[in-house]
Amino acid sequence: EAGVTQFPSHSVIEKGQTVTLRCDPISGHDNLYWYRRVMGKEIKFLLHFVKESKQDESGMPNNRFLAERTGGTYSTLKVQPAELEDSGVYFCASSQVGDQPQHFGDGTRLSIL
Amino acid sequence: QKEVEQDPGPLSVPEGAIVSLNCTYSNSAFQYFMWYRQYSRKGPELLMYTYSSGNKEDGRFTAQVDKSSKYISLFIRDSQPSDSATYLCALIQGAQKLVFGQGTRLTINP
Numbered sequence: 001e002a003g004v005t006q007f008p009s010h011s012v013i014e015k016g017q018t019v020t021l022r023c024d025p026i027s028g029h030d031n032l033y034w035y036r037r038v039m040g041k042e043i044k045f046l047l048h049f050v051k052e053s054k055q056d057e058s059g060m061p062n063n064r065f066l067a068e069r070t071g072g073t074y075s076t077l078k079v080q081p082a083e084l085e086d087s088g089v090y091f092c093a094s095s096q097v098g099d100q101p102q103h104f105g106d107g108t109r110l111s112i113l
Numbered sequence: 114q115k116e117v118e119q120d121p122g123p124l125s126v127p128e129g130a131i132v133s134l135n136c137t138y139s140n141s142a143f144q145y146f147m148w149y150r151q152y153s154r155k156g157p158e159l160l161m162y163t164y165s166s167g168n169k170e171d172g173r174f175t176a177q178v179d180k181s182s183k184y185i186s187l188f189i190r191d192s193q194p195s196d197s198a199t200y201l202c203a204l205i206q207g208a209q210k211l212v213f214g215q216g217t218r219l220t221i222n223p
Contacts (some may be wrong), residue, residue, distance in 0.1 A: 004156070031209070035211070035213075041215070042115075042117075042214060043157070043201070043211075044213070045211060045212070048209060048210060055209075056209070056210060058210075059210070091157070099145065099205075101162045102211060103159065104149075104156035104158070105156050106154070107155075107156050
């Protein structure tokens with residue numbers, strides 16, 4: 001069984017540009033989560049999808065971040081325009097049902113110059 | 114105050130030692146308790162998952178939860194160099210989002 005896949009593994013962009021991160025969850029997992037770790041801090045929750053619906057987006061930092069999950073399969077997280085403080089590692093996780101353990105991808109390392 | 118406190122270390126022990134990793138939390142609403150292991154440049158990998166007070170054992174790993182003290186622990190017996198990684202505690206309350214500790218960087222020296 002394939003695990004959670006994230007693309008790209010690393011992205012370097014300039015401040016003001018747009019970046020889109022992609023996450024492919026484990027097949028059959030309805031729950032998809034985005035998390036972020038900025039340098040020196042703990043991993044923090046961004047948002048949670050159940051199928052294609054946003055269940056909880058309380059962790060999204062501001063309206064420069066837009067997450068979508070059209071069709072309830074893969075998800076994208078767009079940052080537009082990127083700011084320096086957006087640098088960090090963005091993780092995606094999925095679970096079959098909400099109270100089951102979440103399985104993580106290897107993350108996208110985002111560097112804003 | 115953070116919801117979950119975890120000493121970031123680093124922690125360095127000799128091969129074969131028993132390792133004790135700990136987290137404390139402030140919100141008694143947390144229901145599920147997890148330990149993840151993270152190798153460099155990789156995502157967190159689930160090690161242990163429990164929802165009740167007491168001990169849960171899996172091979173060389175034992176997770177311990179004390180809800181009355183809001184304290185969770187992970188013990189690693191017969192530690193191996195391959196156990197060198199960052200260990201993250203993670204807790205869930207009803208909203209299903211994980212709340213992580215900062216992670217403890219562990220090194221097992223041969």
